[in-house]
Amino acid sequence: MGPIGPGSLLLIALVALLIFGPKKLPQLGKAAGNTLREFKNATKGLADDDDDDNKKKKEKE
Template identity: 70%
Template sequence: MVGPASIAIIAGVAVIIFGPKKLPELGRAMGSTLREFKSATKGLTDEDFESTKQKTVETNSANEVKAVEKIEETK
């Protein structure tokens, strides 16, 4: 588990390694990277949803056509 003491130690080491002037730049870079990753992941999820939705519509349409054909055969 990461507790407050661990976070403080990690922050202290980061300040020592990168320096206080470089940390805001690193934070911005990390934030933009996470934002881009999130939008790319959302795009993939949306594409999968649309693909599944389209297949469902096609399957339902085919099933309706078959049902109508069976009804017409019985007449």
């Protein structure tokens, strides 16, 4: 199983268009983008917290 090629992406886009319709796709794309942005910000916050904890541990030693 290789990566998704251009033909596969075209087929997925066509099926999505048939299922959701042309008016709903931009709304779904925007919602997906917002979800990914929130997830990225949340994971960045967790990574920052871990970095702070590691700095505190090193300062105590």
